Amino acid sequence: MSVQAWTYLIVGLSFALYAGIALWTRVSTTRDYYVAGGGVHPVANGMATAADWMSAASFISMAGLVSFMGRDGAVYLMGWTGGYVLLALLLAPYLRKFGKFTVPDFIGDRYYSDVARLVAVVCALFISFTYIAGQMRGVGIVFSRFLEVDVTLGVVIGMGIVFLYAVLGGMKGITYTQVAQYCVLIFAYLVPAIFISIMLTGHVIPQLGFGGELSGAGTSLLDKLDGLSEELGFGAYTAGTKSTLDVFCITAALMVGTAGLPHVIVRFFTVPRVSDARRSAGWALLFIALLYTTAPAVAAFARVNMIETLNGRDGRGTVAAEAPEWVENWTRTGLISWEDRNGDGRMFYSKDERNEMTIDRDIMVLANPEIARLPAWVVALVAAGGLAAALSTAAGLLLVISSAISHDLMKKVVARNVSDRQELLMARVSAALAVGAAGWLGIHPPGFVAEVVAFAFGLAAATFFPALILGIFDKRVNQQGAVTGMLAGLCFTGGYIIWFKFIDPGANLPANWWFGISPEGIGSLGMLLNVAVTYAVSAVTPAPPRAVTDMVDSIRVPRG
């Protein structure tokens, strides 16, 4: 069977599974729709959270990103996992005890203010739309690369499947499809990684192969990689090039942003009890860590493999006519290209003037199975895995959008008297509209998708995270403090990012950054500013009412 036939088969089967789950999990109340009735098993929720969190970018791009960044790539690895420690210790159990449906619900109740609720709604919508555009685009790209289908048609097919389970099944449908999607994506990620690890180092476990000895070379894989990288002008792979302060701030902003992302937080509203929320966070992190500790190993393997294939074992360049098939296959997709600048008919990859190659980082994951000469079904599996990662994240975000509109905006502010059935209908309509909007963004992607992702994290870090943490851990913080704090964080972080990414992108250089902090890391400062403003304003305005401090007392204890 050809790669394409396998891909149609495996992707088709996985989609049939998701559609089947959609039909099995239809819901009839808002509680089922928003939080799956609060009856999800903690391990299942852990898997669903992992799929919810790991996006098309985690699956397709992260290993490549790390591969090109070397040690500095750790900002993503630590940033996107360390946030779960904060989430587990500082947010999940208390928000589960609070026991309502959304993040703006908590902000609105804790700060007894519709203004605070609306600020939270705006932030939630902004973060979710930013993210979802990238997911739908990812769906289209996987379709076009593996199935040679038009990107638009790919996005439409993806929209159709998400529509089915998100609109019919709400959180319940999303949860169980995410569980299935986690299984598909992790299997698809680990199989090629394990094969490549065995091929290069003889270790079955990629995390061990990463630190192991390169077969037949007599040196460790990383020493070899350091040597190759330095020779080619990249600098040692295991050494950093970014400033320490910037790495510190980016990591902090990503961690805090992760903990403040609404589609991740709401997953912890779906388990039965507070202790389940804690356990569930542990499982989620374990399932995520499985991919996140494999990714840097894949990054290093793929880099050694790629350099040796392109430059040849002797480092003189591989004769293009004799290059392995995958080079040619991926040249056709435009992910890799060769320009014979010195006219010797040999390919050569380096950072200096000898370089003749242009390489897209996504190739590190997408072409991995072919580089390792794995069977066609493994290649097909990678396509299904990429789709699972994109669809699961898209669905989680859709639910945040739909509940922000139907619950936080309509039910809580605009039309308080609607019945549960009417609210459910509004939730479905807003989910359907959001699917349409997301699809449109996927087909006509604004040119700045990559830029605004930093925005989403910075925003979550500078608005939600401090408002939630202080709301739980400090009873004296009041509505005036929280609202001004969120607005200060929003304006500061938003302003800094907009300035360097949109208004004056030419000035986006370390020399112009405040304290040498890049726009990716500025959310850390935004968070500190938010906290400072919140405390200052709270101190000179009246304490929150008794009912609110009683509520805070009650969410601090599991019982009752």
Added chain:
Amino acid sequence: MDSVKLSSYWRAHLKLLATLLLVWFAVSFVAGILLADWLDARFRIGGFPLGFWFAQQGSIFAFVALVFGYVAAMNRLDRQHGVAED
């Protein structure tokens, strides 16, 4: 539950959180970023320079262990203070 018992539970709880977050900070920001070069130059674990290992592997393993440690410690704390859910 009365406020005296509540505040002793909360204090014990905060102490636990502070300890765990200190470890969280140490394995990631200290070992993986601030001291990474220093550790790289002096120590190795298998084929890894130690600072690099913390940055790309060790910190993540530690995060997982931290959360499961937290779960166990909180369940014990809840039972000791009689605030567990069942």
